[in-house]
Amino acid sequence: MIGATSLAEGRRLIAEASRDLAGAGFAPATSGNFSMRVGPTRAAITASGLDKATLSETEVIEIDLRGRATSGEGRPSAETTLHTQLYRRSPEVGAVLHTHSRVQTVASRVLPTEGRIVLAGYELLKALTGITTHDTSLVVPVFPNTQELEVLARQVEAWLDAGHVTYGYLIDGHGMYTWARDMPEARRHLEALDFLLACELSARGFAP
Numbered sequence: 001m002i003g004a005t006s007l008a009e010g011r012r013l014i015a016e017a018s019r020d021l022a023g024a025g026f027a028p029a030t031s032g033n034f035s036m037r038v039g040p041t042r043a044a045i046t047a048s049g050l051d052k053a054t055l056s057e058t059e060v061i062e063i064d065l066r067g068r069a070t071s072g073e074g075r076p077s078a079e080t081t082l083h084t085q086l087y088r089r090s091p092e093v094g095a096v097l098h099t100h101s102r103v104q105t106v107a108s109r110v111l112p113t114e115g116r117i118v119l120a121g122y123e124l125l126k127a128l129t130g131i132t133t134h135d136t137s138l139v140v141p142v143f144p145n146t147q148e149l150e151v152l153a154r155q156v157e158a159w160l161d162a163g164h165v166t167y168g169y170l171i172d173g174h175g176m177y178t179w180a181r182d183m184p185e186a187r188r189h190l191e192a193l194d195f196l197l198a199c200e201l202s203a204r205g206f207a208p
């Protein structure tokens with residue numbers, strides 16, 4: 001299975017990503033959550049409500065693909081369902097990053113037209129696996145925020161079922177979900193999408 005790793009290695013990579021990404025402003029005030037697939041029916045995810053900048057491996061818990069904790073200390077966040085739906089959909093999803101950067105939050109508010117942001121003509125689109133030229137465009141959907149995560153999950157499911165090429169999505173006034181086959185690729189996708197959203201904000205006169 002692509003991206004699957006051992007629970008111990010998953011915990012190490014998730015804790016490392018958590019500290020790095022929080023240090024770069026992707027997870028302010030204990031927000032965000034990061035996960036990896038650790039088997040055909042298991043994932044590992046950061047426990048809820050912790051400071052992601054100081055997260056240790058013991059604060060990463062194992063869950064099944066319905067989001068129930070199967071080992072480890074702490075409890076999974078309510079947003080876990082948005083991770084597990086991606087793992088259930090495709091064996092090629094090996095890592096999921098949910099972030100709340102300032103760029104993502106502002107972009108979700110000011111950039112969408114009819115619930116979509118189009119990123120076109122950027123060289124850095126090539127950082128996204130499968131894109132080989134700047135001469136293309138990527139549609140990033142922006143879903144309305146809600147505390148009813150099952151409602152959000154159904155909207156994401158419908159978008160993915162429609163066959164869009166998708167590396168991530170935004171939630172209005174909230175943040176972004178990004179995924180890939182493994183953690184290094186997911187981190188690259190996250191950095192690229194965040195950078196491109198910042199470029200769009202700057203190009204339209206907003207200070208990101």
Ligand SMILES: [Zn+2]
Nearest residue numbers: 031032079175
């Ligand atoms: Zn969130």
